[in-house]
Amino acid sequence: MKRQQTKQTVSFQDRLSAWAEQLRKKAARLKLGRERDDLLVKVRQADVAAHLDEWVNSRGLQPPK
Structure with a gap:
């Protein structure tokens, strides 16, 4: 069974920021x-x-060395 893959149009950083702002509100x-x-x-x-x-x-x- 294959996993569905989706192409993210918004960066991880932006999604995290939006989610955090939503939670703050x-x-x-x-x-x-x-x-x-x-x-x-x-x-x-x-x-x-x-x-x-x-x-x-x-x-x-x-x-790391």
Whole structure:
């Protein structure tokens, strides 16, 4: 069975940023509590993922010796 492959038209970085912004807006509408905290954790994870992706794809990254 073959997997369906789709061509991404938006970069990973842009998709992460949009998702994080969407979560921030949703969290801002919620009262203090568990659900809001969980959304903010996801926002932080998306920010870290974006930073790591930027670092991994940077020109200055050297292979391990």
